[in-house]
Amino acid sequence: MTLSLASPHRARTAAAWTSAAMALALLTGCSGAPADQGGGPASAESTTTTPGESSAAASSAPAETPSAAAEPTVAPAASSEALSALNGLRVAARGTMSDYDRDGLFGGWIDADGDCEDTRQEILNRDLDDVVSADGCRVDSGILNPDPYTDTTINFVRGPATSSDVQIDHVVSLGNAWITGARNLTQQERVELANDPLNLLAVDGPTNQAKSDKPADAWLPPNVDFRCEFVAIQIAVKVKSELWVTAPEKTAMTEVLADCEGQGLPTGATVAVGDIDGNAPAPVVEAPVPAPAPVQEAPAPEPAPVAPAPVAPAPVAPAPAPEPAAPAAPAAAFANCTAAKAAGAAPLYAGSPGYAPKLDRDGDGVACEK
Template identity: 45%
Template structure:
């Protein structure tokens, strides 16, 4: 009997050790889940600092406006791309605001730091400047000429995406205005713009993570303004990004 008891005791200790390890693992997981914001502790805010840093921040009023606008954006399937061409949105970079400068140069002048202009063009034709590119976080020196494509003008909501989510039913004039609306345009790194293509929030996000909040807010604002819809995947991604945004 004494021998059997001495053999049983270690087994009880091993079981106790396993149970203790499991409890510690569960506790560690709970703490980790709280830290990343997966669970909430009553009366204690989850910091999730690195989650929020991944998408950045916008002013509180803009964030709340975007969340309200997202709730009103319809969710539908993507319509066929049939019939889409760039020409469906009118002349590229038309002077829709009639200020004497085409839209591309307007956006370059707005987004570049210290832009210079071709003499005699009424400060219209941008020759050079520095872009603090929001999509990649890099500084790009723009020089008109062979390397002009290093900086491109991106449609935040791509024309093809808009075509498949409501723009097919628009008038030609509304499509022209949409394609040249400064709210939907941003000077950006050329390769990043090419990589984006006609991607929506569900399929492409700026590589520069701290800019993703501002980018999502811009997409939501444009789609809400023009009555465009989102797919379920895009709507879910927009909600995820806005939920992670910090109010500045």
């Protein structure tokens, strides 16, 4: 029995093909010849699962613990960083899609960096040439040259009938992510995975529809020259999001990497909601904040001279009131007014020297008046 796996770049010996086929048949329980090229190896486990499907290998628990699966035995592959990363991934049976809800579990496109372009527009800007955007928020036209999946050139024009000509593909489909560990991620981590530029490519729309949720063992790009990079991207995304691979999936990836000597592993900065960009987010270089000029404190004003408190003058002892003059002994009353007039004292007033009532004939207090 012979088995033709998707490895178009170089021929293998009959013994190698036979060994690979027997190992794959033991793992999958499938003895039929799988499809080559665009379809990739097919098996009962690799067919696309639809909502409501149940499987002995599927788990409906909210958080999955992947069951161990036998490691696939494949023909020796060329050494590469991508292959080393693949061999570091856990191999387990796929989970169930019976509870899969794409929008509810992964959300839609977001504008994480707040520049008015959602993730679709960011990827169109990254992958298309000659981009035209009238409002700076949506791509109106551009050229996908080439489309990585078909190696053709696509002229993109935004519009109800033409926008779907170029679609943004999740290289690791969200359905495949869900059944290989994404149910164990938080809601925010799933949104980040769905909007991660590392996992996104602008591609031919009809080809993307044909790919759907298929894993590498059920679908590979028709463009054979892109398969090495395609598988490497899938491995990188699974490493980054801590997803696992199924045994048939690992077999198909290993077979592709057998022709990919030195295939590197694409890398990307961790994409957080609020920090996504069309390309890997560029580090944010903040302008240095100038150190504030030292504040020179105004010298404290010298205290105004304090006038000495007025010293109350020592109380001056009041001059002693003059002793009232002792009343002079009343002068002897004039003998008569003629004497008073002769002395120049007339008229005489009562109480004045020389006054005498006898001289005041009318008793008005004035004596010797003229």
